Amino acid sequence: MEPSPPVVFVRRHPVGGYEKTAQAHREGTLHKMLEVTGQAEGPSYDLIVIGGGSGGLAASKEAAKLGKKVMVLDFVVPTPLGTKWGLGGTCVNVGCIPKKLMHQTALLGQAIRDAPKFGWNLNEKAIKHSWDTMTEAVQNYIGSLNWGYRVSLRENSVTYENAYAEFVGPHKIKATNNKGVVKFYIAERFLIATGERPRYLGIPGDKEYCITSDDLFSLPYCPGKTLVVGASYVALECAGFLAGLGLDVTVMVRSILLRGFDQDMANKVGEYMEEHGIKFIRKYVPSKIEQIKQGTPGLLRVTAHSTEDSGVFKGEYNTVLLAIGRDACTRKIGLEKVGVKINEKTGKIPVNDEEQTNVPYIYAIGDVLEDKLELTPVAIQAGRLLVQRLYGGGKTKCDYVNVPTTVFTPMEYGACGYSEEKAIEKFGEKNIEVYHSYFWPLEWTVPSRDNNKCYAKIICSIPEKERVIGFHVLAPNAGEITQGFAAAIKCGMTKKVLDSTIGIHPVCAEIFTTLSVTKRSRANILQSGC
Structure with missing residues (x-):
């Protein structure tokens, strides 16, 4: 005769969630209980990961390897210009991978300029760069990675849906695909790994005429004369490789370079860029973007105001790239319905040293975390260690200090x-x-x-x-x-x-x-x- 399953007592959590209190509780009984009592309205999982970036994918596969039933929900909301991409998150599609490849393109340009001094005879008139060839090669490689991630999830028995996830109640989530089809799922635990998206200025013409890093790496035309607004690492990296391709590049800086990094080093980075032809407009912020000529890339007029006095700057550029920071994708996923606290100003999620939010069954990793490093390998490490603690008896916590x-x-x-x-x-x-x-x-x-x-x-x-x-x-x-x-x-x-x-x-x-x-x-x- 089979033993009876352990009894699970559930009471309402003050913030709307469920809290498990039975001493005999074992992994997986909550979602089974919800199904039996009719509260599920859909399939149940041990872990649902919201976000298919590097951290979310790593955590989901780790949980599946430990025998858990796992789902990944990932959906890319198109940019104002309509740019979207496949599975893999920011790093693979519009971050580290295309950035490093385009940086390498610029380094090759410098190598070509150095080559004659080492004895290489080059016909300089025949040397020119093709934006189309570069972006096609980069996007083809990214496409292969997108496919590889989908295959990897399938091989690890992780269920994947390209759908937008929103919490609708305790342990319950709604998933809406691009055709508007809605499904509901429940899970024992949830992991938020939704990452961030570029911030806009909130001025006339920004979303209509400007691009961000989400658009740049698949831009179907050479951006031409470019104004990069911002002093983040994204701003300076993009300005650097665009200038390395031979483009006229200007960086507009509100205050300091590379906030959060060593300022001695940051200033040396800026000095080197300036010495190599990148112009800097300091202590100014744009107030209006106007289109004065249509086309690809067309022509834009930028009006900016000084942060120190009444000074006004006006300039014309083919492309304006905004890189003024990124916002956490946390405000439209129903966190208020389950009581997850966020920093109302930044949208970031406070967690304890085990990546647990104030709602015990909901965890978060990656760029959405408050006061943590926004780096792909950090999200991957944190995700894997979290899952090992939850399901594999692990004890190790992520080190957020000694991070290269x-x-x-x-x-x-x-x-x-x-x-x-x-x-x-x-x-x-x-x-x-x-x-x-x-x-x-x-x-x-x-x-x-x-x-x-x-x-x-x-x-x-x-x-x-x-x-x-x-x-x-x-x-x-x-x-x-x-x-x-x-x-x-x-x-x-x-x-x-x-x-x-x-x-x-x-x-x-x-x-x-x-x-x-x-x-x-x-x-x-x-x-x-x-």
Whole structure:
């Protein structure tokens, strides 16, 4: 005779959810109970993931591997210009992947300019860039990734629906596809991984005439003379590769560059871009965008006002790219119906150190989290670790501090750990030592360009035997350099360990094994050779 299933007592949660209180409760009984009592109106799952980006996909597959019944709901709301894309989220479709490929396109342009100094005979009249060829190649690759994600979900027995998800009640969700067909599902737990979308200015003409990064990577024409509005990493990366393709590019900055990053490094990034032909208009914000000529790309007139005085700027551009920040996709998914709290100003979701919202059965990862890093690998790591804790007996929590990242501006900027400003704030200026130096990549010596532009800096905690708490580098291939050092930093690397490490000669990363000058000393760090 089979044993009776455990009894599950359910009471109303103060915010409208259900709270499980039975001692005998086991995984999966809640959704079965809802089906039996007629509250389901649709199939039930152990976990429903809302959002098919990198974090959501990683979490869903991890849960399925642990034997759970999982669904992913993903829907891309088209941009004001009608741009949309396939499964995979921002990173794959309109973020990291196309950005890095277009950055590489610009680097190839620089390599072509350097080549004659190394003996390559090039017919410069025959060298020109084709926007159409580049975007077609990039979009073909992205399309292959979209298909691969769908196949991977199927192979892992994860149910996928291209439908817009909204909470409608406790443990219950409504999914609407692009044809307006509505279905309802219930789940034991939910994971919000909806990410963010670009912000608009809220001025006349912004949505009608401007583009964002959501539109740029599949733009069917070369953008021509471009105004990039914003100073985020998205703004500077896009401005960098567009200028690298030979376009006339201007960046309009409201306040500071790369807010949240080390400002010493951010200013060096800006200086390098300016020295290489990218114009900057500082302390101005657009107030009106007008179309003065139709076409692809057409012509736009931008009116902007100073943030410091009564100054007015007017300029004409073929394309205006808005990169002023991103908003969390949390306000239109029914969170208020189940009582999930959000930051009303930002839309971000506060969570505890296990990515749990104030509603116990609802979790969140990725860019929607309040006060967390907005990076694809962070979302992936957080999603996998969360699922391992929920279903696999795991204990490890995501580390949101020692996270390596790279800004793919013309001079790449890699960082891990604390910025100088944050280190001073947390540890105190007297308790940190900053070692730094300029350097000259060997590859740049023959073309004789950009000496004393690459820069290395580490921040050390003096009371902890100079443990490295911040790592920063401006250099070609900065991401490749930073990735390796990030592992060492997680292992507690000290300045003494760095000094005892033999460098690989002649590479850029070698500079970190020979740093000897402190910022405090104000000694000269300019280099005369590699």
